[in-house]
Amino acid sequence: MPDHVILAAETHRDLRIRTDHAADTAMSCITVPTEFRRVQNEYPILFRLNQESGEFTALALFGFEIGENLFLDNDRWDARYRPLAIDIQPFLIGRHRDGSDVRQVHIDMASARVSRDDGVRVFDEHDRPTPFLERIIDQLRALDEGYVASAGFFAALRRYDLLEPLTLEITLDDGSTNRLVGFHVIDEERLAALDEAALGDLHGAGHLMPMFMALASLGNIGDLVARKSRRGRHG
Secondary structure, eight states: OOOEEEOOHHHHTTOEEOOOOTTOOOSEEEEOGGGHHHHTTTSOEEEEEOTTTOOEEEEEEOOSSTTOOTTEETTEEOSSOOOHHHHTTTEEEEEOTTSOSOEEEEEETTSTTEESSSSEESBOTTSOBOHHHHHHHHHHHHHHHHHHHHHHHHHHHHHTTOEEEEEEEEEOTTSOEEEEEEEEEEOHHHHHTOOHHHHHHHHHTTOHHHHHHHHHHTTHHHHHHHHHHHHHHHO
16 A cells, blocks of 8 residues: 655655666556657557546556556566656655645655665765655656646647547467457547648647657557567466
8 A cells, every 4th residue: 555755854864765677567657748759669658538537648558457567577677768657666746735836755655666775875874865866856847747738738639539449459479369448549540630720739739749659659569469479478
């Protein structure tokens, strides 16, 4: 169970963070349009609708089943780029209890990455953030700003009705099948059919390029299937 607390030097001066990825077994993570260009080189980008909030989020896909990360090779991440939401763990952005927009760095003390003995220090001997923590703070800021800015991107997708449900059935080398359901992708035909005014609107708002990146990322599904087939052959 998560245990989120505010990161503070006086209480976490001896804290260390393991930088291996042995515990990163999620099949997907949140991504934001501002990092789509880097994500699409490695991972399929899909969209999921939250039935309670009615809002969409973008996800980088790592596997086809809950708890399956096909980019995880023992404790090593087998890709050239790791999405921000993975790289920042076990840290996260929290808001001040007074309801203001002030952001705070929180840490999940229940994470397997948290240690008192092994890993990289968070604070130095003078209780100052280490270069490791400073990098994490920059990544947290980038992810938070990208998440806030993504509202306009998803509003544009809705405005032009550019999302369609995805049902994908994959067949592995051993003949077994997996179904991927519950996700959406950008409707390429509808996007291509938009008129000049609509395309100008999307381009002017900076939404067109992330849409193209998300479409291009779907080419990685075949690579993900190949990873799963290799995993099946080697156990």
